[in-house]
Amino acid sequence: MTIPEIHTYLREKLPGAGLELVEAHPDPVIRVPAEAMIEVAGVLRDDSELHFECLMCLSGLETAEEMLVVYHLYSMRHGHKCTLKCGGPKGDQVVVPTVCRIWPTAEWHEREAFDLFGIRFEGHPDPRRILCPDDWEGHPLRKDYVPQEKWHDIPLTQRGYGRSREGGGL
Amino acid sequence: MIEGRFGPNIIITSADRVINWARSRSLWPLTFGLACCAIEMMATNASRFDLDRFGIFPRPTPRQSDCLLVSGTVTAKMGERLVRLYEQMAEPKWVISMGACANSGGPYYEHGYHVVKGVDQIIPVDVYIPGCPPRPEALIDGFLRLREKIMRETIARKQA
Amino acid sequence: MSELKELDIPLGASPEKISRLLADFEDVHGERLMVQMGPQHPATHGVLRVELVTDGEMIAEAKPHIGYLHRCFEKVCENLTWPQIVPYTDRLDYCSSMNNNLGFVLACEKLFGIEVSERVQTIRVLVAELNRIANHFIVIGTYGLDIGAWTPFLYVMQEREHILDLFDRLCGGRLLLNYIWIGGLSHDLPEGWLRQVRDYLDYMKGKIKEINDLLSYNKIFIERLANVAVIPAEVCIQYGLTGPNLRGSGVKWDLRKNEPYSGYETYDFEIPVGRGEVGTVGDCFDRYMVRVREIEQSLRIIEQAVARLEKMPRDDVKAAIPKRFTKVPEGEVYFRTEHSKGELGFYIVSNGKAKPWRVKCRAPSFSSLSVIPKVAPGLLIADMVALIGSIDIVLGEVDR
Numbered sequence A: 001m002t003i004p005e006i007h008t009y010l011r012e013k014l015p016g017a018g019l020e021l022v023e024a025h026p027d028p029v030i031r032v033p034a035e036a037m038i039e040v041a042g043v044l045r046d047d048s049e050l051h052f053e054c055l056m057c058l059s060g061l062e063t064a065e066e067m068l069v070v071y072h073l074y075s076m077r078h079g080h081k082c083t084l085k086c087g088g089p090k091g092d093q094v095v096v097p098t099v100c101r102i103w104p105t106a107e108w109h110e111r112e113a114f115d116l117f118g119i120r121f122e123g124h125p126d127p128r129r130i131l132c133p134d135d136w137e138g139h140p141l142r143k144d145y146v147p148q149e150k151w152h153d154i155p156l157t158q159r160g161y162g163r164s165r166e167g168g169g170l
Numbered sequence B: 001m002i003e004g005r006f007g008p009n010i011i012i013t014s015a016d017r018v019i020n021w022a023r024s025r026s027l028w029p030l031t032f033g034l035a036c037c038a039i040e041m042m043a044t045n046a047s048r049f050d051l052d053r054f055g056i057f058p059r060p061t062p063r064q065s066d067c068l069l070v071s072g073t074v075t076a077k078m079g080e081r082l083v084r085l086y087e088q089m090a091e092p093k094w095v096i097s098m099g100a101c102a103n104s105g106g107p108y109y110e111h112g113y114h115v116v117k118g119v120d121q122i123i124p125v126d127v128y129i130p131g132c133p134p135r136p137e138a139l140i141d142g143f144l145r146l147r148e149k150i151m152r153e154t155i156a157r158k159q160a
Numbered sequence C: 001m002s003e004l005k006e007l008d009i010p011l012g013a014s015p016e017k018i019s020r021l022l023a024d025f026e027d028v029h030g031e032r033l034m035v036q037m038g039p040q041h042p043a044t045h046g047v048l049r050v051e052l053v054t055d056g057e058m059i060a061e062a063k064p065h066i067g068y069l070h071r072c073f074e075k076v077c078e079n080l081t082w083p084q085i086v087p088y089t090d091r092l093d094y095c096s097s098m099n100n101n102l103g104f105v106l107a108c109e110k111l112f113g114i115e116v117s118e119r120v121q122t123i124r125v126l127v128a129e130l131n132r133i134a135n136h137f138i139v140i141g142t143y144g145l146d147i148g149a150w151t152p153f154l155y156v157m158q159e160r161e162h163i164l165d166l167f168d169r170l171c172g173g174r175l176l177l178n179y180i181w182i183g184g185l186s187h188d189l190p191e192g193w194l195r196q197v198r199d200y201l202d203y204m205k206g207k208i209k210e211i212n213d214l215l216s217y218n219k220i221f222i223e224r225l226a227n228v229a230v231i232p233a234e235v236c237i238q239y240g241l242t243g244p245n246l247r248g249s250g251v252k253w254d255l256r257k258n259e260p261y262s263g264y265e266t267y268d269f270e271i272p273v274g275r276g277e278v279g280t281v282g283d284c285f286d287r288y289m290v291r292v293r294e295i296e297q298s299l300r301i302i303e304q305a306v307a308r309l310e311k312m313p314r315d316d317v318k319a320a321i322p323k324r325f326t327k328v329p330e331g332e333v334y335f336r337t338e339h340s341k342g343e344l345g346f347y348i349v350s351n352g353k354a355k356p357w358r359v360k361c362r363a364p365s366f367s368s369l370s371v372i373p374k375v376a377p378g379l380l381i382a383d384m385v386a387l388i389g390s391i392d393i394v395l396g397e398v399d400r
Helices: A003-013 A034-046 A106-117 B010-025 B036-045 B076-088 B100-104 B136-151 C002-006 C015-029 C073-078 C082-090 C097-112 C118-147 C151-171 C193-204 C207-216 C219-225 C233-239 C244-248 C284-311 C364-369 C381-390 C395-399
Strands: A020-022 A029-031 A054-062 A066-074 A081-089 A095-097 A120-122 B029-033 B067-071 B094-098 B127-129 C033-037 C049-055 C058-065 C331-339 C342-350 C358-362
Touching: A003 A020, A003 A029, A003 A034, A003 A081, A034 A081, A034 A095, A054 A081, A054 A106, A054 C331, A054 C342, A054 C358, A066 A106, A066 C342, A081 A095, A106 A120, A106 C364, B010 B136, B029 B036, B029 B076, B036 B067, B036 B136, B036 C118, B036 C151, B067 B076, B094 B100, B094 B136, B127 B136, C015 C058, C049 C381, C058 C381, C073 C082, C073 C358, C082 C097, C097 C118, C097 C331, C097 C342, C118 C151, C118 C207, C118 C219, C118 C284, C118 C381, C151 C193, C151 C207, C193 C207, C193 C284, C207 C284, C219 C284, C219 C381, C233 C244, C244 C284, C244 C342, C284 C381, C342 C364, C358 C364, C364 C395
Parallel strands: A029 A081, A095 A120, B029 B067, B067 B094, B094 B127
Antiparallel strands: A020 A029, A054 A066, A066 A081, C033 C049, C049 C058, C331 C342, C342 C358
C-alpha cells in the first residue's frame, strides 16, 4: 500500500481521528493529532492489512512554527512504509503521548527527543535525559539553543587565540 | 620521600639515570580508549605494531598504571570521570593526549556543545600526538618522546 | 554456590517473574548489591556505564547509561554543508566508516535525485564489504578478549591489518576514510589495487577455518556462550534489533536482499541465520557465528565485484558530483542501509539551502543496547559481558 492508500484506510477505520495527508518531497506524510496518536499507533501495529510491527526511527524535528515528532514505520510482512508526524506549536510545551507500549524501541528514542528538543512524552516510564547529563541546561538541538560555558567546573569553551568565526561555535 | 630534599649532585644524577631508565622502559598505560583513537590504540597493541616490545602493557585499573593514554574525544560527562581516574593514579604519572579530539577538541571544536576542547583543560598533559586518528607509528613516536621526557627528569626536584 | 542451586530460574522467564523470585530469595538470604560497570571498563566496548543490581552473582536489574561520548553530531551537521558532513559520518561507527559514508551518501542522493554510474556502485559495494569484514574482525577479536582469549585477538587484528593496508593504498586513511562522496567517490582506484585485492582474497582462503578452529568451536568458548542471553525473534523486532542480532535469532532479514541499494540485487550471496547449533536459537553463540559466516559471504561479494571491475572500462568517478551544493531540492527522506551492525538509517530534512535543516542518524547500536534491561535479569555478571559483546555496540554510534 502507498501512503495515500494507508491514509484512506485509516480514515475509514478511525473517522474521528482527524488525520491529514501532507504532501512532501519525495513521499507524503500523515499528520496525526496528539490526542489520537495512541489509537492510531495501535491500529497501525495490530491491523492485519497494515501490520506495522517495526518502528524504524523516531525523531524530533523543529520547523519554523512547530515542534514535531516524526515516526518512520515499516511492515516486514507487507513491505510497505509509512511516515507520521505529530506535534504542536513551538510557543508552549509540546506534549505527545508515548508509543513505547506499542513499539518498545521507542522508549529510548523518545528519551532522546526529550533530551535534544524538550518534547514531553506523556506516560513514558523513564522520562530522563539520555545523552546529555541529567542537570544539563537547555535542549541542544533547538535552533535557539545557547551552549553553556561550563558544566560542573569542566570548561566547554574554545580556548585562546580569539574566536574562529562570527556566529559560529561557543 | 627523597624528592626535593637534596640539591642536584653526583649521587642524585646517577640515581636519576637508573630510576628514569626503569620508569621509562616499563610504562603501563591505563586503557582509556574513548572513541576512534581507541581502535588505533588496540591496533598498536596488537602484533604488527607491537607495543609490548617497548615495555608498554595496558592495564585496566588506574591503581596499577603509570600513564594515562587519553585516546578519543573527552565529553563533559566523561570529563568528570577522567579527572577522578587521574586522581586515583599513583605518582609518578604522565598523560599522553592522543588524537586531535584529546588535543584540542578536534573536528568538534566549533559546534560541539558537549565536548571538552582539549583534555589539557582538565588534566595536565605531557605529550600531544596529533592525527585523526594518529597512525600507530605516530602513537609509538609519542611514547618514545614521553620516554625522552622521563629521562630528563630528576628526583632532586618534584615532578612538575 | 549451593544457594544458587536452590533458586531455579526457568529459561525464558520474564523480568517480572525473575524479580519476584529474587525478591523472595533475598528475603531469606540477603540483600542486593549495586555494581557500576563502566564507563571506563575493559569489556564494555567503549564508554558505556551499566548499573547492575545484583544478588550475589546473578543480575536482578541492569540499566545502561549512555551519553559519555555524545559528540553533538546532529548539531554539527546543521552547521556544515552537505559534503562537509561526510567525514563526520566516518566517526559514528568508527570501525566501519565506509558503511556510514555509504548510508549518508545514498540518503542524500535519493533526496537530490542523483544517479551514479555502475562502476561507482560496484566500487562502493566492494569497499563497503571490505569494511564489513574489518568490522567483524574487530568484533570477533574483542569478543574473544572479553571472554578471556588473547590469541584470537592478535590473529584477527593481523588479518585486519591487510585490509587496512588496502584502504591505505586506496585513499590514504586506515580507519576513517571519507572515501564515498555525494555523487561519487573521492578518487578512482589506483593502478594495481584490484590485483592486491585478489591477492588478499587468495590469502583469506582457509583463514576462516583457522578462526573457527582457534576460537569458535573451542569448548570453553561454547560453554560460555551457549544458551546465554537468548533473545527471541519477537523481542528483537519490538526493540529494533537489526542486522546480525536479528539474524542470530533466526529471522532471515537483510536489507541488502530485502531492500537492495547500490546494485546489491545483482550479486550472488546468502544470508546466514542463527540455527541454535550449540544451544538455543538466539543465544550469544548464534549472534557471534552469524558474523563469522557473514565474513565468508562478504568475501564472495568482493570476488564478484573485483571480477566485474576488472572488465569495466575506467570512467570518471566524480562525474555525478554536483558542481555546487548551494541550491538543493527541498524535502525529507529516511533511507536505510545494511550496516555491519544492523540497519543504519539517516533521516535528512532539507530546506533547499547549502546546509541541512536536520540530520538524524538512526544508529543500529542505539536500539540494540536498549534490549539490555529486558534480557539481562537472570544472567550472571560474566554473562553480562558476553551479552554486551555479542550485540556488538560501538559507543560512537550510540551517543553520536
